[in-house]
Amino acid sequence: MRIRILLGIAVIVLAALGIGVWIIRGPGPLDFSAGSRVALADYHDAKPSGVPEKLARASLVERGEYLTKAADCMVCHTTAGGKEYAGGLGFQLPFGTLYSTNITPDKETGIGDYSDRDFLNALHRGVRRDGAGLYAAMPFTSYASMTDDDALAIKAYLFSLPPVKAVPPQNKLVFPFNQRWTLMFWSAVFNRDARFAPDTSQSPAWNRGAYLAEALAHCGECHTPRNLAFALDNRNKFAGAVAAGWRAFNITSDKATGIGAWSDDDLVAYLSLGHANGHGTASGPMGEAVDHSFSQMAPEDIRALVAFLRSVPGLTSTDLPATPAPAAPAGHKDGVTADARGKTVFEGACVSCHGWSGQSPVSPMATLTGAWAVNDPGGTNVAQIVLSGTHRLTPDGVLSMPAFGNAYTDDEVAAVTNYVTARFGGKGSKLTAADIASLRQQTAQ
């Protein structure tokens, strides 16, 4: 009798645990599309994985180069001014600082000793060669969708690069986050370790776009909010989140606050050039993603990404206005002029390029009108770009904005951010010097 009771309790506990895990884990990244799934090998309409047609006959290393760029390995594994792929870039997290690893083929300090199996274990399962777990800052839950062939092409490309001897700084994490062995529980719950399975109800372009967005470009790592366990919450897929101190905006098909009302041409331009007229310019992490990844992709791959993005169910960002504010008045006395200190900074440092109306006399890329950054009442990205500036490659050459982080105090950066979001956006931000100090800290490396 007692055994039966104990067994009963055990069953109940296990069931509760299972349901708990199922709830916490939430849906998979592509579960929103309810069509029937087949294994990649059984899908014959087109090839969602691999490289575009023009590289079909290229060498393994060349194919790997395309895929490495599409997976944007470089941005996280390279420091500003440092050797490419040598690691050491710091990630400021609420519980400490993580540093990216050296993925050059150096045998001592890089991944030169990794076998194919070791590399797949890292990419798909988040397990290092020595068996220790990787933190999910390495987006292995996204890369888990990648085919073995593509992962090994990436490895071949990385191994074709010159080895660099470089040891990244030690991670600085607080207890219990510094206990790597706990990561296996995290992975057991949150990493599906499942390769991409095409959806037969969707078009070949959608399937290619889904593969690019999930297995390679890992859009969700910034654009999907995270749950309490820092795993992607796909109930709110692509609804926008703050990552690395910048706001990654809503890229669901919501017409008002997502990309539902953007034309195909605007989306193609934004992804391949980092700018679409009337929608602002990509800066911060998205600017880097465009420069190093999207701008290198074949046009048909960009169009596939657009086809996929269009299908992501719309979710509304309730803090954003239903439509971005129109251009501000051309006169400095008209429009919002509340923040006198912000205006003083703006007229000294900003107006010569951005204009009083927000329509840049210099370049459409510097136009503020229509950009979500100035329409975000949180003011996050405006403050960040004031602090760190931007440097973008454009068809007309390099366009850069200087970093003002060392020129202005936290109080002045807050004032000009509040002025800019009030003048050019729907609702002004209310940032304080303490907020700016926190943003500086989040992007410090």
Added chain:
Amino acid sequence: MATLTINGKLETFDAPPDMPLLWVLRDVLGMTGTKFGCGIAQCGACTVHIDGKAVRSCVLSVGAVGNREITTIEGIGATPAGARAQKAWLDLEVVQCGYCQSGQIMAAAALLAATPHPDDADIDAAMAGNICRCGTYVRIRAAIKQAANGRQS
């Protein structure tokens, strides 16, 4: 070869499209009246007009100018506002070392063309981005007012 309309004249030159307009003006076309100051649009020394608007030529790539008309300090005297500004500048002896003054006059001329009778707030809004390390700001303000009113203030 590329072309630009500068001070009403069509200029043909050889330069990559990502070269800053300032370099084309000074180094390629030899128009050295426009000055290089900071190179990051923060001092105003390189100010020129694009379609009558004051812009910083050091951060504007020449390829982005398109077919818009450029006016530099060499040509600003041909515009009514520019001529008034230059006369007031001489009358009040605004200049000290002079390095920033091409940019100051270009910014003032754009202001006067758009706002013929600027008040102090208008002058601040238009001129704050033009720095003068000699500190001639007081005379600059007086000269703009004189140019607007046609008499010494």
